[in-house]
Amino acid sequence: MSRREFDVIIIGGGHHGLTLAAYLARAKVDACILEGRNEWGGALYTGEVTAPGFCHNIHANFMEFLHVMPFFSDFDLPSLGARTIYPEVQAGIAFKDGRPPVLMYRNDMIEGTAQSFARYSKNDASTWRDLKTKANQLELLMAAGLYTPPPKLKPGEPPPNPFPAFCSSFSMFGLDEELGYKSIKDCVDELFEADEIRALLYRVGIEFAGPALEWPGSAYFFLFGCILMPGCWRMIVGGTHRLSGAMVTACLKEGVTMRESSRVQRILIDGGRASGVILQDGTKLLARKAVVSAIGLKDTFLDLVGEDHLSPYYRRRVKNFKDGPDQVLGSLAMALHEPPRYKSARHDPGMDRAWYQIVGYDSAKEVLNYCRAGHVGRIPDLPAAGVWVNSLWDRTQAPEGRHSLTGWYFFPRASDLTEAQWEEVRETYNDRFLRLFAEFAPNMTRENVMADFLHTPLDQERGMRMREGDFGHGAMTVDQLMGLRPFAGCAHHATEIPGLYLAGSCTHPGGGVTAACGYNCFKVLCEDFGFEPAWRNSRRFY
Numbered sequence: 298m299s300r301r302e303f304d305v306i307i308i309g310g311g312h313h314g315l316t317l318a319a320y321l322a323r324a325k326v327d328a329c330i331l332e333g334r335n336e337w338g339g340a341l342y343t344g345e346v347t348a349p350g351f352c353h354n355i356h357a358n359f360m361e362f363l364h365v366m367p368f369f370s371d372f373d374l375p376s377l378g379a380r381t382i383y384p385e386v387q388a389g390i391a392f393k394d395g396r397p398p399v400l401m402y403r404n405d406m407i408e409g410t411a412q413s414f415a416r417y418s419k420n421d422a423s424t425w426r427d428l429k430t431k432a433n434q435l436e437l438l439m440a441a442g443l444y445t446p447p448p449k450l451k452p453g454e455p456p457p458n459p460f461p462a463f464c465s466s467f468s469m470f471g472l473d474e475e476l477g478y479k480s481i482k483d484c485v486d487e488l489f490e491a492d493e494i495r496a497l498l499y500r501v502g503i504e505f506a507g508p509a510l511e512w513p514g515s516a517y518f519f520l521f522g523c524i525l526m527p528g529c530w531r532m533i534v535g536g537t538h539r540l541s542g543a544m545v546t547a548c549l550k551e552g553v554t555m556r557e558s559s560r561v562q563r564i565l566i567d568g569g570r571a572s573g574v575i576l577q578d579g580t581k582l583l584a585r586k587a588v589v590s591a592i593g594l595k596d597t598f599l600d601l602v603g604e605d606h607l608s609p610y611y612r613r614r615v616k617n618f619k620d621g622p623d624q625v626l627g628s629l630a631m632a633l634h635e636p637p638r639y640k641s642a643r644h645d646p647g648m649d650r651a652w653y654q655i656v657g658y659d660s661a662k663e664v665l666n667y668c669r670a671g672h673v674g675r676i677p678d679l680p681a682a683g684v685w686v687n688s689l690w691d692r693t694q695a696p697e698g699r700h701s702l703t704g705w706y707f708f709p710r711a712s713d714l715t716e717a718q719w720e721e722v723r724e725t726y727n728d729r730f731l732r733l734f735a736e737f738a739p740n741m742t743r744e745n746v747m748a749d750f751l752h753t754p755l756d757q758e759r760g761m762r763m764r765e766g767d768f769g770h771g772a773m774t775v776d777q778l779m780g781l782r783p784f785a786g787c788a789h790h791a792t793e794i795p796g797l798y799l800a801g802s803c804t805h806p807g808g809g810v811t812a813a814c815g816y817n818c819f820k821v822l823c824e825d826f827g828f829e830p831a832w833r834n835s836r837r838f839y
């Protein structure tokens with residue numbers, strides 16, 4: 298008969314839940330993690346969605362934090378199967394008329410990016426050199442910000458103001474502090490002059506969980522998305538699911554009780570305290586110390602706890618937490634005979650070897666219009682995309698002599714279209730994209746594609762339980778960040794219900810494969826319950 302009582306119960310076996318579980322077990326806490334699906338890792342998923350042997354990371358692909366991620370080094374995840382590749386050309390944008398591409402190289406190859414930028418503007422090349430050099434120096438400071446929980450608010454204390462931190466970050470880069478109030482677009486336009494370079498920066502600025510390009514107050518993502526992150530991206534050999542596989546092995550090695558196909562239907566509240574959970578099959582599990590939710594905010598409070606247990610303040614803040622319109626993607630996948638060969642590559646073959654390939658735009662304005670569409674609930678008219686061909690580096694990801702292409706479109710929220718409209722998108726959008734793609738890379742015709750697949754935000758919402766298809770489990774706008782994520786009264790992971798904690802992406806620092814939400818929650822649990830601080834490491838200050 299399996300056990301029914303644990304010290305801590307964790308709901309959700311995505312990477313944040315797994316992180317927390319592994320640290321708890323290392324601290325000798327009796328931890329049980331429950332996953333609703335029959336698969337661990339949530340969005341750390343790899344599937345043969347087009348044809349047998351073709352691997353596609355239709356969710357997370359670019360691992361930008363592994364080199365600073367405590368979980369990765371503390372549990373030696375490479376030795377458990379999470380091996381990485383670090384592609385030289387990290388990102389590139391190609392053009393329809395075959396003019397030179399703009400390429401971004403990895404962090405230790407600043408000069409490569411500068412030379413690519415210099416084809417269009419020597420000023421931009423020099424700005425890049427300065428900013429990227431500073432970014433590399435500030436990397437550990439950035440990591441400390443990610444891997445530290447926001448401070449606990451004292452009763453009556455006003456909500457924290459994120460702008461002083463944003464502004465001082467700009468001054469650390471030698472830029473005017475007031476840029477901290479502006480938008481990503483404002484910063485790109487002020488600091489870079491070439492249209493082709495702006496097009497690339499607009500797109501990467503919002504690519505990995507960035508907020509709207511043009512919203513004042515989004516400028517922190519200029520530093521993060523345009524400067525700090527590109528250059529850090531690592532690929533997981535064999536597909537992203539190998540990372541979750543290594544995380545699961547770490548949990549098992551440490552002695553975590555792991556139960557998949559165990560969907561939580563209710564969080565038990567007993568005498569005002571979270572005391573356990575009830576599963577969909579009626580099984581009751583008790584938690585001696587804490588229940589930690591590593592799933593969405595509304596799922597936790599509205600579905601599992603119930604409004605009746607919430608104060609009016611919590612009810613308001615939870616109901617008004619925003620999912621999307623940023624971070625809503627449609628994932629495309631194609632099984633190819635051969636990889637794309639871009640017209641622009643005749644000037645620089647690096648374009649054909651860029652890991653992230655931005656295709657379909659001929660100007661910065663086209664990128665802007667594309668991004669605006671999702672914000673007014675529309676599918677972009679221009680079917681452009683960002684794509685990657687992992688099989689160029691990792692031959693295990695496609696059959697011999699063939700290639701697997703995966704990518705994403707920026708789409709509106711799941712609820713912006715009807716089911717029939719999403720069905721039509723699923724049926725037609727890849728063909729529209731291919732017609733455009735062939736104008737940039739002439740070999741990308743239908744004949745080169747053996748099979749294809751499109752996963753919409755609606756599929757994302759249903760399959761992954763990501764509301765509206767928002768991959769960050771909540772918009773990462775300035776009002777929902779740091780000490781305001783998910784809202785001021787519960788940003789320190791503990792909630793108003795004693796014994797109930799949050800460890801999912803709805804907490805700081807939000808979406809992305811950071812393993813930070815689980816790690817930060819563990820730090821708070823150590824403070825609250827006196828658990829052994831197994832996160833401490835003499836080689837790390839965060």
Ligand SMILES: Cc1cc2nc3c(=O)[nH]c(=O)nc-3n(C[C@H](O)[C@H](O)[C@H](O)COP(=O)(O)OP(=O)(O)OC[C@H]3O[C@@H](n4cnc5c(N)ncnc54)[C@H](O)[C@@H]3O)c2cc1C
Pocket residue numbers: 308309310311312313314331332333334337338339340341355356357358359360361505559560561562591592596626628705757761762763768769770801802803807808809810811
């Ligand atoms: C299309 C797409 C592309 C992305 N690309 C990148 C990228 O390139 N780089 C990057 O860093 N990040 C990327 N991300 C974001 C990143 O993958 C996510 O932000 C992150 O994986 C979320 O982790 P999580 O643990 O918070 O949640 P999830 O991964 O969503 O895991 C939550 C888990 O909880 C389970 N669950 C839900 N409800 C219950 C319940 N009631 N009972 C039990 N279990 C439950 C779910 O089944 C799921 O397994 C992408 C995401 C998507 C969708």
